Every structure is written in structure tokens, then in C-alpha cells.
Amino acid sequence: MNPVRVGVIGIGNMGWHHARVLSLLRDAELVGVADPDEARGRLAVEQFDCRWFPAYEDLLSEVEAVCIAVPTLLHHRVGMACLQAGVHVLIEKPIAATQEEAADLIGAAEAAGRLLQVGHIERFNPAFRELLRVVANEEVVVLEARRHSPNADRANDVSVVLDLMIHDIDLVLELAASPVVRLAAAGGRSSDGPIDYVNATLGFANGVVASLTASKMAHRKIRSLSAHCRSSLMETDFLNRNLRIHRRSHESVSADHGELLYRNDGFIEEVSTTSIEPLYAELEHFLQCVRGRETPAVDGLQASRALQLADLIEQCVEQPNLCMALEAPI
Numbered sequence: 569m570n571p572v573r574v575g576v577i578g579i580g581n582m583g584w585h586h587a588r589v590l591s592l593l594r595d596a597e598l599v600g601v602a603d604p605d606e607a608r609g610r611l612a613v614e615q616f617d618c619r620w621f622p623a624y625e626d627l628l629s630e631v632e633a634v635c636i637a638v639p640t641l642l643h644h645r646v647g648m649a650c651l652q653a654g655v656h657v658l659i660e661k662p663i664a665a666t667q668e669e670a671a672d673l674i675g676a677a678e679a680a681g682r683l684l685q686v687g688h689i690e691r692f693n694p695a696f697r698e699l700l701r702v703v704a705n706e707e708v709v710v711l712e713a714r715r716h717s718p719n720a721d722r723a724n725d726v727s728v729v730l731d732l733m734i735h736d737i738d739l740v741l742e743l744a745a746s747p748v749v750r751l752a753a754a755g756g757r758s759s760d761g762p763i764d765y766v767n768a769t770l771g772f773a774n775g776v777v778a779s780l781t782a783s784k785m786a787h788r789k790i791r792s793l794s795a796h797c798r799s800s801l802m803e804t805d806f807l808n809r810n811l812r813i814h815r816r817s818h819e820s821v822s823a824d825h826g827e828l829l830y831r832n833d834g835f836i837e838e839v840s841t842t843s844i845e846p847l848y849a850e851l852e853h854f855l856q857c858v859r860g861r862e863t864p865a866v867d868g869l870q871a872s873r874a875l876q877l878a879d880l881i882e883q884c885v886e887q888p889n890l891c892m893a894l895e896a897p898i
Contacts, residue, residue: 571597572855575631577624577646579603579612582660583637589848590635591616595855602627628653633683633858635851636660640726644669647684651676656683658854661738662730662878663871670875674868683857685864686871688738690791692849694841695809696739699795699802702813702839703743706797711740711778713793716786719764727763728755729878729885733782737770737881738866738874739793746774747897748877753884758785768881773897811839873898 572595576587579601590598600619601612609620621627624646627634633656638646643664650657651673663686664670677684690696713736741748748770755766765783772778791806801814814836856862876898 569859571595572633572858573597573599573631574855575600575602575621575624575627575634577602577627577634577636577650578638578642579605579608580637583635584612585847586635586637586851587612587616587618589845589851591618593848593851593855595852599630600627625649628655631655633658633854635687635854640665640730644672647673648676651680651682651684654680654682656858658683658685658687658851660687661689661871662686662726662734662875663868664875665726665730667872667876667879670868670872674872677868683854683864684868685854685857686866686868687850688735688866688871688874689846689850690735690739690806691742691865692846692853693806693809694844694846694849695804695806695811696793698811698839698841699793699804700742702811703795703797703802706795706800706802708743708776708795708797710796711743711776711793712796713740713778713780714790715781715792716783716788716790718786718789719758719784724761727766727882728782728784729763729766729768729881730875731782732784733766733768733780733881734874734878736780736782736793737877738870740770740778740780741870741874741877743795744770744772744774744776744778746772746776748894749773749897750893751877751880751884753881754888755885763882763885766881766885768884770877809841809843811841813837813839 574596576583587601590596598618600621602621602624603609613620634650636646636659647659715732750771753768757763765785768780770778793804795802803812857864
């Protein structure tokens with residue numbers, strides 16, 4: 569079977585990695601990259617043996633599928649053009665800047681009969697995949713996510729909610745497997761510009777509570793998600809791609825005369841995960857979806873749900889002391 573002809577639109581930091589991985593996949597032919605930056609485009613030609621298109625519109629007739637990695641405010645315009653041209657789309661998170669734009673993209677994909685997948689890449693982190701498998705046999709009570717970064721120059725067109733926290737919104741929605749019925753949030757900004765630190769609490773219909781913290785003011789990078797269950801604590805480190813499970817134990821050993829030698833109050837399981845790069849797994853999945861062999865891990869509707877909650881969290885931050893009981897669960 570011939571490789572899927574793919575292009576990358578936007579070759580900033582994330583788009584560059586899309587091009588790098590696609591150039592290595594046997595099931596993909598990286599036809600070209602589109603970006604108005606000539607120096608960046610010519611460097612991509614040298615690195616990935618592909619073509620450079622200054623205008624993304626000229627790329628669309630050459631490919632079956634595209635990966636869109638432009639700034640969030642351009643997602644709607646570029647995504648609509650691609651779908652209307654009959655091209656399958658993987659668009660970086662968040663799906664769009666607003667709910668209305670997300671709805672347009674979902675409608676365009678349905679009208680064109682084309683794939684719309686959204687790049688919530690942590691779904692493909694080996695540690696999360698293992699957590700999802702293990703937690704299926706547990707009763708989750710509380711989910712706790714932390715996503716901290718030193719203040720970076722990337723993604724300064726959106727808040728920390730849309731840049732970082734939206735990853736964890738998507739993950740806790742998948743883990744809780746229940747509608748959100750209430751939420752609260754607090755945060756702010758360290759200077760002029762978008763919100764750059766937030767703490768949010770989500771309450772689910774099944775009783776699960778999720779606490780999420782995202783910050784661009786941290787002094788070190790943190791990417792963690794813990795699942796507090798009735799009989800265990802599961803700690804996931806996305807940076808090191810590992811999972812630890814803490815379980816209770818009340819085993820004790822006594823000597824012949826009854827004195828206590830030692831007592832074990834718990835033990836820790838170190839769960840092995842694969843070393844596969846999450847983006848590699850995500851793009852392989854996208855190609856399988858284009859082939860019709862799989863369905864998207866995160867489609868437009870799922871991504872739109874995460875975006876809706878992100879919008880509400882931002883509203884709570886901008887209106888201190890606001891706590892929302894949602895009339896229509898999300």
C-alpha cells in the first residue's frame with residue numbers, strides 16, 4: 569500500500585517535530601511543509617527532503633492529509649480551508665479559539681466526509697496509556713494534575729488554560745468518564761497579557777473530584793497526574809514516562825516471644841512503560857485513522873468539550889469567587 573501523502577502547515581516548534589517524525593514513518597510520505605518563513609522553510613527542505621510552500625493553500629492539492637501547527641487564533645481559518653479542500657486534518661490543541669469556531673470545524677469535517685483529529689498528545693504518553701489500563705480496575709475518588717513550566721516565549725497568544733491546562737482537562741475527562749456538573753477556579757497573571765497561573769476544581773456527576781493546576785511562573789517543569797483511588801494511589805510522571813502505584817498493606821512479622829520485628833504499612837509498584845515517543849504514536853494513529861483502520865482518540869466533539877470547560881475556567885478566573893453549578897452537564 570502506498571504511503572499517505574502528508575503535509576505540515578506551520579513549522580514553529582511543534583510543527584517542526586511533526587515534520588521530523590513524519591519524515592521517519594514508513595506509512596507517510598512527507599510531501600512538504602508550509603510556512604511564510606523562508607529561512608525556516610528552506611531548512612526543512614534540507615533536513616527532511618521535502619518541498620517548501622510559502623502559502624499553505626498551494627500545498628493542499630498535493631496531499632491527502634495535513635498536520636496543522638499554526639497559532640491557535642489561526643486554527644479556524646486554516647482548518648476550514650483544509651477540510652473544504654477535501655484533506656484529512658490533524659490539528660494541534662486546542663481545536664480552536666472559540667466554541668463557535670470549533671463547531672464550524674466539526675461541521676466542515678462532517679460535510680466533507682473527512683477526518684478531524686485533535687492533537688491532545690498526552691493521550692499517547694506511554695505512562696498515561698498504562699494509567700488508563702490500570703485505573704480501569706480501581707474506584708477513582710480524586711484526580712490531581714499539575715502542569716508547570718518556566719515562563720516561556722511560546723504560545724503567548726493564549727492563556728495558560730488553553731496552552732497547558734487543556735491537556736489535563738482532556739485527560740481527567742477520559743479518566744472520570746462522567747459529565748462535569750460544577751467547577752471553580754482561581755488564578756491570574758504576573759504581568760500584562762493572558763492568564764498565566766490557574767488552579768481549577770471540577771466536580772463530576774459520579775462523585776469524582778479533579779484538581780488541576782497550571783502555571784507558566786514555575787522554576788522547573790512539572791507534568792504529573794495522580795489518581796487517588798479507594799485502595800491505591802497512582803502517580804504518573806509524564807516527563808519521565810513512568811507510573812508508580814502505592815497500595816496499602818498491614819503485614820507484620822513478630823519474633824517467637826511476640827515482640828514486633830517489622831511492620832509493612834504499604835508497598836510501591838513500579839510499572840514499566842514503553843519508550844515510544846508520544847508524537848510518534850500519535851502520528852501513527854492518525855495515519856491509521858486516515859486509512860480507516862482506527863477511530864480518532866480525540867475527535868472534534870471530544871476536543872470541543874475540553875475547550876468548553878477551558879472557557880468556563882477562564883471565566884471563573886476573571887470573575888473571582890465565581891463557582892459554577894452547571895445547568896447542563898458537560
